[in-house]
Amino acid sequence: MDLTSNAFPEKNRDLAVGSARLQEVQKAVHYYVDNHHCDVIGRVFHGMPGREARVSFSPTRRDARLDAEGPRDVLHFGSYNYSGLNGHPRVVAAAEAALRRYGTTVSGVRLLNGTCELHLELERALAEFLGFEDCVTYSSGYAANLSVLSALCGEGDVVLSDMLNHQSIIDGLKLSGADIRTYRHKSLRSIEATLKKLAREQRKFIITDGVFSMDGDVADLPGIAALAERYNAFVLVDDAHATAAMGPNGRGTPACFGLQSQVDVLTGSLSKGLPGIGGFAAGSKATIDLLRFGSNGYIFSASLPPPIAAGLLEGIRILQEQPELQERLHHNENYLRAGIRAMGLDCMNSESPIIPILMPAYEKTFELTRLLHLEGIYVNPVGYPAVSKNRTRLRINVSANLIQADLDRFLDALDRCSRRLNLLDAPPLQQTGT
Template sequence: MVILWMKKELEALDHASMERRLRIHIPIPESPGYVMHGGRALLDLSSNDYLGLAQHPAIIEAMRAALLKEGVGAGASRLVTGNRQPYAQLEKALAAWQNCDAALVFANGYIANVGVISALVGRGDVVFSDQLNHASIVDGIILSRAEHARYRHNDMEHLRALLHKFRDKRRKLIVTDAVFSMDGDQARLHDLIALKREFNALLMVDEAHSGGVYGPRGEGLTFALGVKNDVDIHMGTLSKSFGIYGAYVCGSETLIRWLMNKARPLIYSTALPPSLIAGAVQALKLIQTEHWRRKRLFAASEFFRSSLCEAGFNIGNGDSAIVPLVLGHNHKALQFSSALENEGIAAIAIRPPTVPEGTARIRFSLSAAHSLEELADAVTKICRLGLQLGVLES
């Protein structure tokens, strides 16, 4: 009986062009920015490896050395015996990088957001969340059992109205992505800070897609905008610009001590393998010193974005390495993605519920590993397919 309803639901998803399937893509170490799929090399325009560090030999060597010294796994949670020396080294370096008192590493960004939010608020509290925030933020709010006050994307007047409505709640937390993962635009951080001060709320910023990219040493958008000291909880990931896996939270010593005692995903999860942490230490050094990677990424993003905009595509208003080509219908997004693959480009269709209904898209994601020549060739192919598939007018 259970299988029958599952099959019916899956058939409905398939009919709506919404069923998801796993596909194997194999990295090509000698050709950064490319992956193998179906026996062909494809230009990878869907990875979050923004700085092109995922295949960096220095990171691989750091992980290899730690693997030989520390073993395969941590063997326990961090609060038992899983807290190895590389953790202390990484958290000290992260705190210095972010100019914070302390830092705490989590297994991944999803777990970090769920753990932090559910540790800070509960019944009787309220969380104000941008409508386009990542699913991990939404799930963290649900698990916290706090009131969820969702404001329209970057609509500060709507947020102000909600803050006023819930002004008498015990604790108030505003949470936002710094750069929104599916649209590539920025949060209005200056306005959010003004509102958090006015209504005595905490502010948490998720720098998953901006950490390593913005700021003089890749510290993130809060540094680039000069508002770092006005953010109470600073979260970022090790799985995008760092090219590895994991997440971190930076803030006051009190905040980090609180999370060590209250963040259930940290307390009840086995620690990440020490080799991953050692790799992240090396990645952080590269992020802070190899500034050319950010310069190259921004040049690539500006060229790619402006080229698609001039061609007439609907790509939104961001300035980041995330360039959404909004197509609307799920089938059209799948059709465009398949056509791109035939042209040698890996660019995956993003459909609801990841994005709102009617906004299915190709989410292009650029990397410092891409050359302008490669991107120019990709733009030519994208424009030709846009005409063939009726996305652009001839």
């Protein structure tokens, strides 16, 4: 057979052909490009993304009309930096010292040559801070959920998962091979209806986000814990958006309710309220041993860079020493949420530093984002596939490092820009201050 012959049809090189999912993604890309929305997706930060930042529109297929804009100074209302610790002088100094001592990487996986004393110290500090016996770290929060769920859940197990759980939970459960039963958002009745049908000895798990990343509401952990006790189920909580953002000193949603002893595994991120990168899982010593020797993300992925581990350790110390960080964070979120609702905008059921603003039309989300950017306010637009097509929104992420003048400037700009897009019917906002 002559493989060099030109008689063969030309090879298809379009990976979207034959894939309904990729064709849907391709349609979304074309929509963003054709409607000039790409300029506010993946904007570029020039320097440290702290309370203030220097940001330019995205270079990805950007509208030629925006070429002259260049970087703009903005107030950052889109950062996961809930505690405001990114760039803290003590965090930076700790990372710099570790960089000089260890370099940028340990060049290995944890079960072989990838563990240094900083990793062990960080895991001990996290376990104590969160209120669990032991803890293990991963290269990202996404990797933590994939690793934990595919290790602890398997064929024959039944997993009850909230319909709005993070994509990393959904993907981890697919890998596990378990029988997945999705329950209505935060519905204890929906959970119990499924549990009642299962034998008590059946291995079963209830899995929920602690704080839901798109809506900003908090799981009913007391209700879930009570059902788990009654029906003999394990409880797993993903606290990515609650660690260093909720509970006493930022210890998370289980600590918020005093339920650490009733949560079997707590996963989370080290790149949101905590000033680093990575993920973690906390639980009993026996459970964490299972994960150290049985979860692929720990066995086959490189360990955290030592400078990151050192910065995280210092961040945990600061959180424990300075409860006023959490007090300021919650003042900021409450003030903003009240101001946004006073305009008549829909914050949904937000009760955390995540404040969504639901938009009446898809294109308004990107138009409002662009107008705010030009006013010196950075917010993130969230559309499909992160949320359903009829639930597009702006997502505000509140930080402890914002000052009162920042909050008032944000509300004033939001009011003004929303009126330009005919999103408000009420009279102009009157700032009262606090």
